[in-house]
Amino acid sequence: MNPHPPSESSSARSKPEKSKPEKSNLGIWFLLLACLCLAIFFIRANRGSGSGSSAAVGKPSPQIDLVALDSGKAIDMDEAAPNGSVRLLHFWGTWCGPCRMEYPHLAETAVGLSADPNFRFLPVSCESGAGETMGGLAEKTNQYFARESITSPKLADPRGITRQSAAERLEQPSLYYPTSMLIGPDGTIVGVWEGYTPEAVDEIAEASKKLLSEI
Template identity: 30%
Template sequence: MLKNGRRFFLRLCLALLACLGQSLAHAQFDKTPWPRSQATPAIDLVDLHGQHWTGAALKGRVVVLNFWATWCGPCKEEMPSLQALHKDPSPGPSDARPAVVIGINVKETPSTVRRFMAAQHLDLPVVLDPQGDLTRQWGVRIYPTTVLIGPDGRARWRVVGDLDWNGPIARAWLKDLQALPATSQSASK
């Protein structure tokens, strides 16, 4: 009987390890609140298409600011879902202003980024950060990192790692952000 008990216990442990391994394999991101004590850096960006993006122009919109590089495997995996979000940016109520996706490419040449974008059929706005200045301002150390900015212009969340931005988890986060007021009073909540 003791032998059967040990076998059962061993099988149970193996099953638990298998389940844990599966859940860890799918836990590819870490979402943390933006530190309240850390100011949101000013947004004043020009993308590869010549579009100028400022904090004032983005007021009232949720912004998905994604830091990435063409050599980064998880960044490449995440790009199709960011493109899908760019094409269908309104996961919230029909009266909500759609989210804006802006990619920040880190330390690569315009030609490298354009080739990558063309090969992957991507047309979301991408800003170049050739010296890594924006990356430092936003405290990014790992790629991909995405900063979610509320309609009040305040950074709310930092997501490190790749995520399906078109999936239910990310869409729920964006919907929650879209429900926030576009006034700075929400920053005190």
């Protein structure tokens, strides 16, 4: 999971003159590392699920306030994703490693699902930080799409309204990346996938097809 762009530091590598740690200290560090790995495993297992365990499932759709990334034109949601349709709202970013791993498969799956006129894919390309402009975001997104040969809508949330509303539904201060919300025809959230797992896209496809078959 990637709530924020990764940062790197080389300070730990620049002090060769330090003596080696005591063996007892090494043991403590290995124990802490093992505990951290276990914690990450369990958090990822929980957040990588689209099950009903998410706090958002059963709640109304978040407020959706999006623009076309290339033009900046506001999206008319009554036309783009009308009530009664199955909507997949997806938050991702080119700066997010797990997002880049998942997005080609997800976009390809969404193309197949879009053969049903009742399915709508709403992928939101998100900024890497507060200083990034919409122009810069569009350029990075277009470069990534060209490099990966992706065909997909390109949407943005310049005012942050959609992300904040989604985080509120999840009862979190902010979103993890990537995050997918599947919204049923009645306007309620029926599934949430936070973070990347190899099986997530297949789960999303299966859940979407089930909803579409019931319309």
